[in-house]
Amino acid sequence: MVRFVLLLSLLLTYAFTVSAQPVGKLVRRHPGIVSYTFRDEFAKDVPATxxxxxxxxxxxxxxxxxxxxTAAEFRTWLNERGIQCSSYGVSYDDIQKKPAEVLQNAKTLGVxxxxVAWIPHEGAFxxxxxxxxxxxxxxxxxLARQQGITFCYHNHGYEFAPYGQGTIYxxxxxxxxxxxxxxxxxxAWTFLPGQNPATLLAKYPKRFRLMHLKDIRKGVPGNDQGKLANENSVILGTGQLDWPTILKAxxxxxxTHLYIEDESQAATEQVPQSIAYLKGL
Known part of the structure; x- marks a missing residue:
């Protein structure tokens, strides 16, 4: 009986210690960034960006x-700065019509x-x-698996239309x-169509490999069209998302990779504040 009480005490102490850890210590890696965040800057000057x-x-x-x-130019610039390109976004058409070129670029980049972030469709999906x-x-x-590369699909909201006992997603x-x-x-494109990101992660714990981190201005209504006005992309922690719960999930x-995606025209000012927020959790 004494041994049982001691064991229970140790287990409870351990459980409390884990649950009391700051969220930031539970997240496995520091966030990266999506190039779309600085799309205008990249279009003007890649090395400076x-x-x-x-x-x-x-x-x-x-x-x-x-x-x-070219992928080779990008790889040189990345190597010179000690930046890893871990993920490479291409179009739906690209993976159908030129898969060999896509995979060659991916290998050159070292991703x-x-x-793919959009499935072309007219009307309802x-x-x-x-x-x-x-x-x-x-x-x-x-094909990607044969080259040691993992393919991922990125949601945009329209996939969460009701279907059967769940959704088309x-x-x-x-x-x-x-x-x-x-x-x-x-x-954002999980939350805005009415889904709970943490719940979806728990439902499919082995299927998600990457995540875009962005927050939505308070008061912005939901939609499932994959469209968000630039001014409604706000500093992480100032919008509608429940970050502690999501990051624990x-x-x-x-x-394995978290990427900040700030769609605002004020991204240059907002991204450092988003980084500070994540570090402070």
């Missing part, structure tokens, strides 16, 4: 595109992930479209092979 990112203390980048440069997309993703995902999860297709959660998931 990479210098700015490095000055912010960021060493992990997700490229949304190559901004008219771990290739991701329906099950016919999701079945076609799942087949495309499975095919490309298998659930159907996309069901139809895609987890060996070949993983996911990147955009928190991240720690229980398979997510």
């Amino acid at each position: 990479l210098d700015h990112i490095r000055q912010l203390g960021i060493t992990d980048l997700e490229l949304s595109n190559l901004f008219g440069k 771990q992930f290739v991701r 329906d099950t016919t479209m999701v079945r076609k997309a799942a087949a495309v993703f499975n095919t490309f995902g298998q 659930d159907e996309l999860m069901r139809l895609t092979n987890p060996d070949y297709v993983s996911f990147e959660m955009d928190i 991240v720690n229980q998931s398979s997510i």
Whole structure:
């Protein structure tokens, strides 16, 4: 009996210690940034924009595109600054029509992930479209896997239309092979269509590998169209998202890379404050 009481006491002490840790210590890695955050700057001067990112203390980048440069040029500039490009964003058409070129660029950049962020569609996104997309993703995902690269799909909100006992997003999860297709959660485009990011992470703890971190101005209504006015992308911790709960859920998931994505025209001023917020959690 004495041994049981001592064991219970130790377990309770350990549980309290873990639960009392600051959220920041539970998150496995420091956040990187999505190139879209500084899209205007990248379009004008890639090396100078990479210098700015490095000055912010960021060493992990997700490229949304190559901004008219070659993958080899980008890799040289990244190496010179000690920045890792861990994820490379391409279009849905790219993975269908030129998969070999996509994968060659990915290997040149040294990325771990290739991701697609939009499935072309007219009107409502329906099950016919999701079945076609799942087949495309499975095919490309298998090719990527053979090259040691993981394919991810990034949500934009329209995927959460009701379907059966869940959503079309659930159907996309069901139809895609987890060996070949993983996911990147955009928190804003999970929350705005009415989903709970932490709950979705818990539902699919092994499917998500990447995450976009952005916050939404208080009072902005929900929508499922993947559109957010620039001024409604605000400093992390000042908007509608429950960051402590979400980041604790991240720690229980398979997510390995977190990227700040600030869509505001004031991103230069806001990103340092978002970094400070995450460090202070």
